[in-house]
Amino acid sequence: MLKVYNTxxxxxEELQPIKPGIVTMYSCGPTxxxxxxxxxxxxxxxxxxxxxxxxxxxxxxxxxxxxxxVGHLLSDGDEGEDKMEKAAKEQKKTPREIADxxxxxxxxxxxxxxxxxxxxxxxxxxxxxxxxxxxxxxxxKGYAYETSDGIYFDISAFPEYGKLSRLNLEDQIAxxxxxxxxxxxxxxxxxxxxxxxKNHIMQWQSPWGMxxxxxxxxxxxxxxxxLGVTFDIHTGGVDHIPVHHENEIAQSxxxxxxxxxxVWMHGEFMxxxxxxxSKSLGNTYTIAQLEERGYSPLAFRYFCLxxxxxxxxxFTFEGMDAAQTAYTRLLETLYKHKVSKEDLPSEKLESxxxxxxxAVNDDLxxxxxxxxxxxxxKETPCKNVYRAALDFDRVLGLSLDKAHAPEKSEEPVPxxxxxxxxxxxxxxxxxxxxxxxxxxxxxxxxxxxIADSKDGYTVEKI
Ligand code: AMP
Ligand code: ZN
Numbered sequence: 001m002l003k004v005y006n007t008x009x010x011x012x013e014e015l016q017p018i019k020p021g022i023v024t025m026y027s028c029g030p031t032x033x034x035x036x037x038x039x040x041x042x043x044x045x046x047x048x049x050x051x052x053x054x055x056x057x058x059x060x061x062x063x064x065x066x067x068x069x070v071g072h073l074l075s076d077g078d079e080g081e082d083k084m085e086k087a088a089k090e091q092k093k094t095p096r097e098i099a100d101x102x103x104x105x106x107x108x109x110x111x112x113x114x115x116x117x118x119x120x121x122x123x124x125x126x127x128x129x130x131x132x133x134x135x136x137x138x139x140x141k142g143y144a145y146e147t148s149d150g151i152y153f154d155i156s157a158f159p160e161y162g163k164l165s166r167l168n169l170e171d172q173i174a175x176x177x178x179x180x181x182x183x184x185x186x187x188x189x190x191x192x193x194x195x196x197x198k199n200h201i202m203q204w205q206s207p208w209g210m211x212x213x214x215x216x217x218x219x220x221x222x223x224x225x226x227l228g229v230t231f232d233i234h235t236g237g238v239d240h241i242p243v244h245h246e247n248e249i250a251q252s253x254x255x256x257x258x259x260x261x262x263v264w265m266h267g268e269f270m271x272x273x274x275x276x277x278s279k280s281l282g283n284t285y286t287i288a289q290l291e292e293r294g295y296s297p298l299a300f301r302y303f304c305l306x307x308x309x310x311x312x313x314x315f316t317f318e319g320m321d322a323a324q325t326a327y328t329r330l331l332e333t334l335y336k337h338k339v340s341k342e343d344l345p346s347e348k349l350e351s352x353x354x355x356x357x358x359a360v361n362d363d364l365x366x367x368x369x370x371x372x373x374x375x376x377x378k379e380t381p382c383k384n385v386y387r388a389a390l391d392f393d394r395v396l397g398l399s400l401d402k403a404h405a406p407e408k409s410e411e412p413v414p415x416x417x418x419x420x421x422x423x424x425x426x427x428x429x430x431x432x433x434x435x436x437x438x439x440x441x442x443x444x445x446x447x448x449x450i451a452d453s454k455d456g457y458t459v460e461k462i
Contacts, residue, residue: 002057004050004233005310007241007264008164012363015054017232022060023230025051026223026261027118029065030238031072033087034384036109036454037284038300039270040275043237044351046267046309046364048115050235052395053360055450057173063118064226066195067106070202072215082212085201095202099125112297114397122222124213128204130221131213134255135206143254144192147183151193155414156186158250164264165242177273190247192217194288205427213270224252224260234261238268271314275365292318294425294456298398299324305396321418329412332376332396333404340381349384352376353391360395369395383452413459417448421459424450 002015017023027047030036036044047065054061074080086096087123091098110117124131135151138144143157155161162168191214196203203210223231236245245264250259287297301325307313352372359368373392376385386403393400413421426437443450443459450459 001089002053004263004265004364005361006262008261009264013263013348015232018262018311019060019246022062023054023233024227025054025061025063025118025228025235026062026219026231027065027238028085028244029067030102030106031083031107032099033072033083034102035286035288036106037277037286038290040237041109041113041115041282041287041300042243042247042270042304043235043267044110044115044315045113045304047118048113048397049305049309049364049366050233050265051116051118052397053364056360056395061119062227064120064122064223065353066119066125066219067099067103067121068215068218069095069103069123070212082200082202088201093218095097099123099249109297112287113301113455114298114399118396120226122226124218124222125202127218127222127225128213130225131217132204132206133192134217134221134224135213137255137330138192141254143251145185146208149181149183150191150195150197150211152184152189152246153192153250153254154185155190155250155385157186161188162246164246164249167242172328189218190214190243192251193453213323216244217251219244220248220251220255224256229256230258230260230262232261233265235265235267236341238266241266265287267309268312271312274314274318285315288386292429293317294422294427295324296327299327302327302398304331305370305398308367309364317419317422318415320416321422325412325418330374330377330398331403332406334386335405336398337377337379337383337386337389338379338403340383340386341383342380343384344379344382346384348379349376349388353388356392358361364394407458411461413448414446415457417443417446420446421450421457425456428452 003012005012034128072083087098088095144151144153193211196210205354277284356369356372359365390401420439420443427435447462448459449462
């Protein structure tokens with residue numbers, strides 16, 4: 001039985017789907033105004049692990065993920081420009097062109113990382129009517145009010161506000177940036193609908209004139225539409241706990257008059273070099289950038305599986321090198337099992353399977369599950385070990401069926417040589433031939449020969 005940690009209760013709970021045999025799940029998706037960075041992608045690797053663990057337990061899944069192509073302002077509150085409009089202006093494109101471009105890249109990244117697409121992908125701009133209806137209901141029920149610039153949720157009408165983050169209202173307000181909007185009844189009231197200025201590119205007709213939806217209403221309206229009043233699991237990154245998900249709970253429970261999500265699950269953040277990822281620091285890497293440096297996307301997935309999803313994960317290139325090496329070793333080790341004609345005694349194999357399953361079902365302890373796989377892989381080569389590894393791969397998603405013979409040398413290429421080779425690859429990409437030649441000489445001085453290949457390079461011992 002799969003146990004998962006519920007942010008709402010702060011406890012691990014057995015997952016009991018409302019409708020036996022099928023889990024309903026909503027995942028907050030991307031705002032498609034830019035490339036997804038490796039931090040964003042960690043959150044979707046987490047979503048995928050969860051989806052895979054559910055299926056591994058013999059359950060079906062109905063998953064919904066939104067694509068935010070309108071209504072996400074620069075702050076998660078109600079301030080600043082719409083992220084889509086800002087990108088459109090900067091890149092001299094229409095918001096639709098921006099959204100389509102980054103949506104396509106996002107789904108390509110998911111595919112490269114073996115992240116399964118949820119069954120339903122819902123674009124915000126296709127659901128404006130559902131959102132307007134939702135806001136109308138909240139007004140009718142007395143949970144919302146109109147001001148000169150929009151419709152706001154009245155949090156004083158929802159006394160349980162804050163129950164997910166367990167922050168009291170004073171803390172919430174102190175944490176929020178002070179916004180001057182004298183018409184709001186409470187500083188923490190949030191916009192359900194914004195009335196648009198004439199020059200706002202994206203706007204729709206509504207009972208309150210032309211305007212556009214708030215970001216939070218999107219998830220409430222779309223989860224209700226596809227998953228019903230109450231569904232099993234809602235996922236997102238930890239940054240969503242205090243504002244976005246708190247607001248979703250307020251809107252949904254106010255409208256439906258009951259609990260709407262049974263289990264809230266959140267993936268912890270990825271850090272880079274021990275600090276925050278940010279554009280200004282130039283450390284928001286994309287999958288394409290990792291590929292340019294010679295890393296395979298699945299080595300990044302392997303890197304993510306090494307840490308529990310509720311623990312912060314610090315990204316460094318040393319860590320990525322280690323993940324790439326370990327992942328290659330795993331494929332090579334499993335190959336020996338693949339070509340073996342022997343079989344491991346079944347009790348031993350069953351014991352590994354039981355340990356693997358127990359780790360997965362203990363709130364997705366995939367670092368431990370990966371450890372079980374490694375211990376099993378170190379057995380003398382056996383065909384049934386390979387088959388068990390393929391079974392484990394239904395959860396790990398590491399394409400272990402690509403197990404291959406070791407590439408020439410059995411000895412791993414030393415770390416410093418890999419670093420130089422990666423630097424050389426970057427130099428070649430930048431067409432800095434002098435630097436590339438210099439690095440080749442340095443690699444040769446260490447006793448290795450580097451050759452260019454379609455996928456980057458190959459290094460072998462001279
Ligand atoms: P956004 O497109 O900004 O709405 O973010 C998409 C998802 O990525 C959300 O679920 C965020 O919680 C998550 N996210 C943003 N930054 C990070 C990070 N550094 N590490 C992990 N997840 C993140
Ligand atoms: Zn959401």
